[in-house]
Amino acid sequence: MPLIPLNSPAPVAIVGGGVTGLTTAFRLRQRGIPSVVYESGPRLGGPVHTTERDGYLAEDGPNTLLETSPKLRQLIDDVGLKDQCLTSDPAANQRYIVRGGRLLAVPDSLPGWITTPLFSFGAKLNVLGELLRPRGRAGVEESVADFVRRRLGQEFLDYAINPFVGGVYAGNPERLSVREAFPKLHQVETRYRSLFLGQMLGARERRRSGETPKDRAPKLSFRHGLGALVTALGRELGAAIRLDSPVTVLRRTTRGWQVTARRGDGETTAEHSAVLLAAPAHRLAGIQLDAGPDATLAWLGDIHYAAVTVLVLGFRRADVAHPLDGFGALIPEVEKQAMLGAIFSSSLFPGRAPAGHVTLTCYLGGSRSPELALASEETQLASTREALGRLLGVRGEPTFVHRTVHRQAIPQYLLGFGEFRARMTALEQQAPGLRLAGHFRNGIALTDCLMAALQVAEEMAESFGKGVHA
Ligand SMILES: Cc1cc2nc3c(=O)[nH]c(=O)nc-3n(C[C@H](O)[C@H](O)[C@H](O)COP(=O)(O)OP(=O)(O)OC[C@H]3O[C@@H](n4cnc5c(N)ncnc54)[C@H](O)[C@@H]3O)c2cc1C
Numbered sequence: 001m002p003l004i005p006l007n008s009p010a011p012v013a014i015v016g017g018g019v020t021g022l023t024t025a026f027r028l029r030q031r032g033i034p035s036v037v038y039e040s041g042p043r044l045g046g047p048v049h050t051t052e053r054d055g056y057l058a059e060d061g062p063n064t065l066l067e068t069s070p071k072l073r074q075l076i077d078d079v080g081l082k083d084q085c086l087t088s089d090p091a092a093n094q095r096y097i098v099r100g101g102r103l104l105a106v107p108d109s110l111p112g113w114i115t116t117p118l119f120s121f122g123a124k125l126n127v128l129g130e131l132l133r134p135r136g137r138a139g140v141e142e143s144v145a146d147f148v149r150r151r152l153g154q155e156f157l158d159y160a161i162n163p164f165v166g167g168v169y170a171g172n173p174e175r176l177s178v179r180e181a182f183p184k185l186h187q188v189e190t191r192y193r194s195l196f197l198g199q200m201l202g203a204r205e206r207r208r209s210g211e212t213p214k215d216r217a218p219k220l221s222f223r224h225g226l227g228a229l230v231t232a233l234g235r236e237l238g239a240a241i242r243l244d245s246p247v248t249v250l251r252r253t254t255r256g257w258q259v260t261a262r263r264g265d266g267e268t269t270a271e272h273s274a275v276l277l278a279a280p281a282h283r284l285a286g287i288q289l290d291a292g293p294d295a296t297l298a299w300l301g302d303i304h305y306a307a308v309t310v311l312v313l314g315f316r317r318a319d320v321a322h323p324l325d326g327f328g329a330l331i332p333e334v335e336k337q338a339m340l341g342a343i344f345s346s347s348l349f350p351g352r353a354p355a356g357h358v359t360l361t362c363y364l365g366g367s368r369s370p371e372l373a374l375a376s377e378e379t380q381l382a383s384t385r386e387a388l389g390r391l392l393g394v395r396g397e398p399t400f401v402h403r404t405v406h407r408q409a410i411p412q413y414l415l416g417f418g419e420f421r422a423r424m425t426a427l428e429q430q431a432p433g434l435r436l437a438g439h440f441r442n443g444i445a446l447t448d449c450l451m452a453a454l455q456v457a458e459e460m461a462e463s464f465g466k467g468v469h470a
Pocket residue numbers: 015016017018019020021038039040041043044045046047048060061062063064065066245246247248278279280283284287308310406409410437438439440443444445446447449
């Protein structure tokens with residue numbers, strides 16, 4: 001099969017102009033390999049988008065990027081954002097969890113854990129017993145809830161893990177797979193038997209790898225919000241970007257891959273040596289794959305996504321009783337409140353609210369209440385204001401309202417998700433030159449997507465070097 005030469009206009013096609021696709025294209029370009037990024041919509045970035053209005057800065061999707069690896073800082077420097085980068089205020093590390101309708105600080109020290117009213121005495125003893133508990137049964141896939149109940153007890157599940165899972169996945173711990181959704185946790189048990197032992201014994205290994213665990217990683221953003229990362233990547237890639245170009249057909253040919261995209265009323269077809277699929281799974285499912293009798297992408301449509309609404313509200317400082325001295329508050333399901341949680345955005349980074357005002361970023365819906373995620377703005381605003389009034393003592397009218405509904409926000413790595421991952425790997429083996437990466441495979445955090453993109457780009461560059469795509 002003749003290779004489409006590296007000096008052809010674009011040996012790589014990238015389907016999806018979110019952070020995964022853009023970062024892969026950028027790193028490939030750094031390695032001297034041009035690509036074309038096909039983006040179905042009129043703008044790049046997927047949920048990563050910032051709105052600045054009336055002195056407020058609202059994030060439509062993610063609020064922070066966790067700096068888990070020095071490679072991320074390097075990427076930020078490479079795209080020219082070094083001077084724009086902000087690290088969250090250390091005073092904002094404090095997190096709150098709601099219990100009994102009150103915000104309680106999550107302890108960050110041993111004395112804090114002993115004295116916190118967040119957990120009962122019995123629950124604390126139960127957590128301590130984790131050190132002695134045996135491993136789970138090998139080969140049995142467990143939900144996050146079953147895993148936590150077995151190792152740390154029901155109360156820890158209700159008041160620590162349930163709100164955490166709501167905040168990260170907008171998901172339900174009873175249905176998420178611990179092995180797929182929190183692979184590191186699962187590996188620690190397999191390797192060290194106890195999570196506490198693993199925490200102590202694994203420290204040296206983590207230091208050697210240069211990686212920082214997510215719970216301790218610095219939280220980053222940019223002066224003009226996370227959207228700046230997308231803007232910078234887009235600027236760097238310039239003419240390689242094709243907006244309003246949804247890919248509809250991928251056809252394997254004797255020379256590589258033929259990619260067809262809709263363009264206005266017509267369509268364009270171009271030849272590439274390799275293709276990266278980096279659009280959401282439910283969108284990839286609609287692409288026709290002509291690459292052999294059984295090849296299809298339709299099964300990706302079975303990956304479940306949770307719906308989330310982000311409601312960014314501004315208030316006069318004087319109208320909020322709580323000091324907002326932290327990252328934000330997470331709300332356990334058992335507390336039966338409307339919100340999943342709220343980030344105290346103006347406490348995290350400067351420039352998020354005008355002087356004398358604050359910004360609260362509130363998350364609604366998720367697997368917990370899908371109907372609320374898709375309710376009218378009026379309903380959402382009323383229940384959010386009611387919850388903010390009760391929890392944070394927020395009074396008065398909001399001075400800023402910005403709402404974004406994500407109908408399919410976050411993929412859920414449910415029990416059995418391993419099957420999807422296995423099928424992705426099998427497809428890549430069956431169709432050389434085809435790769436899949438992004439939130440539906442590599443982890444849902446931005447940091448996971450960026451790290452996966454850098455890795456895929458390096459692997460693609462290496463295979464081009466070896467002529468694998470020939
Ligand atoms: C509300 C919300 C809050 C979040 N908060 C955080 C946070 O605080 N921190 C964090 O780390 N992560 C957070 N995340 C997760 C993170 O934002 C995502 O996982 C990440 O942005 C996914 O990037 P991606 O490139 O894999 O996919 P996407 O960003 O979804 O990009 C895929 C792109 O493909 C395009 N596309 C679709 N179909 C086609 C097609 N046929 N042809 C071409 N293009 C197509 C789409 O338009 C889209 O632009 C949040 C996500 C949401 C929704």
